[in-house]
Amino acid sequence: MVSATAAGPAVLHVPAARGAERVRALARRAGLRCTDGHAEAGAVTVVVADDAQQALRGRPDHHGPLLLVCDTVGRTGLLRALRAGAVVLRGADLTPETLAAAVRRARHPHPSIPYPELSHLLAGGPPADGPDRSGTAPPALTARQTSVLRLMAEGHGNADIARLLDCSEHTVKNVIYEVMARLQARNRAHAVARAVRHGLV
The missing domain is CATH 3.40.50.2300 (Response regulator)
Known part of the structure; x- marks a missing residue:
């Protein structure tokens, strides 16, 4: 809960x-x-x-x-x-x-x-599903990874995400590492930016 x-x-x-x-x-x-x-x-x-x-x-x-x-x-x-x-x-x-x-x-x-609303406004709407301009298909994320990514995009820290998802901060850190690996991101901000580009948030 x-x-x-x-x-x-x-x-x-x-x-x-x-x-x-x-x-x-x-x-x-x-x-x-x-x-x-x-x-x-x-x-x-x-x-x-x-x-x-x-x-x-x-x-x-x-x-x-x-x-x-x-x-x-x-x-x-x-x-x-x-x-x-x-x-x-x-x-x-x-x-x-x-x-x-x-x-x-x-x-x-x-x-x-x-952030999600700002990116939506600046981009004129979320990109359509499917390959982006580079021809790369959007990476597949699990439901837990998507939930953590959305909360990251809203500016929540690890402790807040752990509380919202009723899990440990250690679990949140592991999920963030997994998300960054799947999105080939250098840091949290880069992961959110790539997620926006792929229409994942």
């Missing part, structure tokens, strides 16, 4: 929508509580939608932490979400760990743009 933040257990308000029950189930596995009915004060509102623009429709004056879980995340929708102060999580990336990390970011916003 993923432990709650030091500020106290996070509370989520997940309005009814297709996929909302899956979010609630993953939230429970992550140690997060979901409210019934109306949102409580300080609760993170989690909107499940096809895309960020749809999720933001009808919420121009939303107050409080906002997390969007979307099937697709386009550049325009991501820009609108960032301007609205919302955190965006792709449905395909949804796990108890990534949900807990996204909720934490929504509860404690940072003035800078997180």
